[in-house]
Amino acid sequence: MLRDQTLLRIPGPTPVPPSVQRAMSQPMIGHRDQETKDLLKTITPKLKPIFGTEQDILILSASGTAGLEAAVVNAVQPDDDVLVIVTGAFGDRFVKICNEYRISVHRYDVAWGEAVSPDAIASYLSEHPEIKAVFATYCETSTGVLNPIEELARVVRQQTDTLFIVDGVSCVGGVQTKMDEWGIDILVTGSQKAMMLPAGLTFAAVSERAWHVIERNERPSFYLDFKRYRDSLANNSSPFTPALSLLLGLEQTLSMLEEEGLEQVYQRHQTMKEMTRAAFKALNIPLLTADEVSSPTVTAIKPDDFEAEKLRGVLKNEFGLSAAGGQQHLKGQIFRIGHMGYCSPIDVLQTISIIETALHRIGKSIVLGAGTRAAQEVLLKGGN
């Protein structure tokens, strides 16, 4: 293997663009100096269209899980009942966080690889008017399912005083999101997925409705207290010393997304998804998810005649390509390819052609090039 030539094709962290690495290498600045105020002033408005909101986007220096936990501790009051929709490992994480805080959780499980049905949630909510918040996962990273967040929001909005809280970590920035129009109350994402940065920042946008709940919530929190971030951001500042190198990188990724145009960014992700799915279909290797519920950012493959882990080992050791495995009960059953952030259709062509080579190496009988050709055809048709 050529040293340093490694391909990160897991569903985050993603590769970091060279110009972003250069931006992060700028001389360090003072967190209370004008430079940092200017930086936050530049960043904040550029984040809004990505979330589809007029609200300010709060930036916490922490992993995405801290953003999910912040949503829980800020918006769920001690006696509230909540509904958590679990379509995979990250829905399950919301449950674990709520359990840690001894919150009364209604857990709504969906088979891994399927999306939740908004009608089923509508019924559930009408039978359980005590539910004060609904937690959902936009893209469930562990399965590659994109849940129908717009429809779920419509269902939740039919209830009075029920908040809709969405984990958008593995897709916001790569998939169109209209927080205000759809009616999401808290939307959380992280830096290391479609935002093209290293991990270390988590973002949260909060609706007016959610702020009302947060204002009267007495659950203790300090570092994760959204109010502190909102109040500081009003002065283009942060309550605690932020991860400044990541903010300097963020300024550059936002400028890249703006230059490409968000519509084109979303189309690029859609094309990469269709290329990836077409390739595995052409190779007769089963996909975990149906077309209608598949995420533009990550694809899970569920082989029926070779070992996923054996393929992953060859990909990593012989070709320097990192693919993700399955989580929890899907461990060893699937492998996952990330195609988000700093990733383009030509990277997908390379990824597919490497996987074909590796499949041949592990003795799986395939027509070499058949998957690549299917992906090329999608690309040549303009991703339609």
Add this chain to the structure above:
Amino acid sequence: MLRDQTLLRIPGPTPVPPSVQRAMSQPMIGHRDQETKDLLKTITPKLKPIFGTEQDILILSASGTAGLEAAVVNAVQPDDDVLVIVTGAFGDRFVKICNEYRISVHRYDVAWGEAVSPDAIASYLSEHPEIKAVFATYCETSTGVLNPIEELARVVRQQTDTLFIVDGVSCVGGVQTKMDEWGIDILVTGSQKAMMLPAGLTFAAVSERAWHVIERNERPSFYLDFKRYRDSLANNSSPFTPALSLLLGLEQTLSMLEEEGLEQVYQRHQTMKEMTRAAFKALNIPLLTADEVSSPTVTAIKPDDFEAEKLRGVLKNEFGLSAAGGQQHLKGQIFRIGHMGYCSPIDVLQTISIIETALHRIGKSIVLGAGTRAAQEVLLKGGN
């Protein structure tokens, strides 16, 4: 001003060494790949001598305040009384965190600019046997005081079952620290001070005694739960996607500290402090703190015949040098010079010579060069 030539002389964030910036620009790696396990395996043992402990050092991706909050939520049980020693803004932050969690706090205030007396704490503790944890600040960043942590530890150790929890954010890595030998139970620091990195990581080491308390503590926490980090670290892993670019940088800063030798690192900081103090004494400008309690990492100056903020403005706008102002009631009364991390005696010579020039510019009558000369004499004497 020459663009890009800016001098960050605040007490953190500090400048980042070029080799560390290059290390952080390495291609991104997978957080569950062998590369990350290898990285954590390299980092962990090199952190131990900096803390002076045989315990593993937990690394949380967050600001230092999150590390302080983690110490509180992990080690203080709901009905515990705690004593917080407040010698400045960061002791006060410990109080704010405890108040947020409605912990019964005994607040022990010391005049800002002075260190706490261990004898006074010994008396206080003997009168208040209900106190289950004592919180202290090693270097109080807001005043430049280095509190007598070794003696305080001895005093706390005379009590049975009282934990000693130390905020070492603005000095660990620049000042000798012997956690195990002295008897500290939880020691927290951050990445953006003597550790020469951007902000975004916080470190915590936990004694066996503290683990016993943590194990039976039922206070909810998820992202800040030390147990999750300890259990993952046992497998060279982390419970949540860590800020990998900062970990790649940390590997390099640890290697730099090891190469220089910790004894020499501590001596360098001592020399920088003595140079800075000698300079202001030679200029007849009052220092906030007495020699005996002054920190090797930051010096606070309390001018009596010119405005601190006016000097800071000229330093920043004409010379590109960021110095820190005062916090809370010392706002406008003092300015603070950081001399820690990626900073050496020759940087101090430059800083002093710039400050002299700026003092002249704002109309303060001084003998130009007198402060620089005093600093040079300290340096030539080998810092003794």
